[in-house]
Amino acid sequence: MRAVVQRVKNASVKVDGELIGEIGRGIMLLLAVNVDDEDKDFNYIFSKILNLRIFDDEKGLMNKSLKDEGLELLVVSQFTLYGDGRKGNRPSYIKAAKAEKATYYYEKFIEEAKKEGIKTDHGKFGANMEVSLINDGPVTILLDSSKDF
Template sequence: MRGVVQRVSEAHVKVDGNIVGQIERGLMVLLGVAEGDTEADLKYLVEKTIHLRIFEDDEGKMNRSVIDIGGSILAISQFTLLGDARKGRRPSFITAARPEEANQMYQDYVRRIRDQGVPVETGIFQADMKVSLVNDGPVTLLLDSSKIL
């Protein structure tokens, strides 16, 4: 699993011109599920997302998590994170999970974060979404369970 995590002061996602998910201060997470991702991958991404200390404390150091600041998460499924553009000019997406599997892992990711008390807004799986955000910092990190597990 791959996640692009951005610290935001606000973010929203629209489908067909209507806002379907919106947050204030927190994290905007683009989540890609790879074929063969397991429970261990899911657990790693959930734990890393909610405990990642990228919000400033009273001394200006990145020392607080989204939980610590009482923030929210906007989680967007994005299979293109699994794109491989090393050869040619058109990316290959053969390592991305099938939609049914990807949606299940995405929904489990959202549910598990909510179970930890963090509010989560979402887009609509497989919809054409327009995502807007104000990246705070900017702070952007790439999480990839395949580099760890």
């Protein structure tokens, strides 16, 4: 599983001009599922994102997590995170999971975040989305459950 974590002041997602997801301060998450992902990959990424200390404490140090601060989460599916552009000019997406598996983990992520008490909104799986955000910092972290980077 691969994720781009962005600390935001606010973020939103539209489909066909209609606002379908919106958060205030928190994390805007781009999430991709790998063809080989299993529950252990999900658990790793899920735990990392909720507990990643990227928010400032009272001393201005990044020592607080989304969960610590009770902040919001916007989850957007993005299979192109597995785009491999090393050969030629057209990226290959063979490492991206097919829709059935990817949808399962995407929806599971949203459901589990809500169970944790995180105010969670989301995009629409498979749709052409317009994503807007104000990156705070900017702070952008890349995560990969296979620890490729």
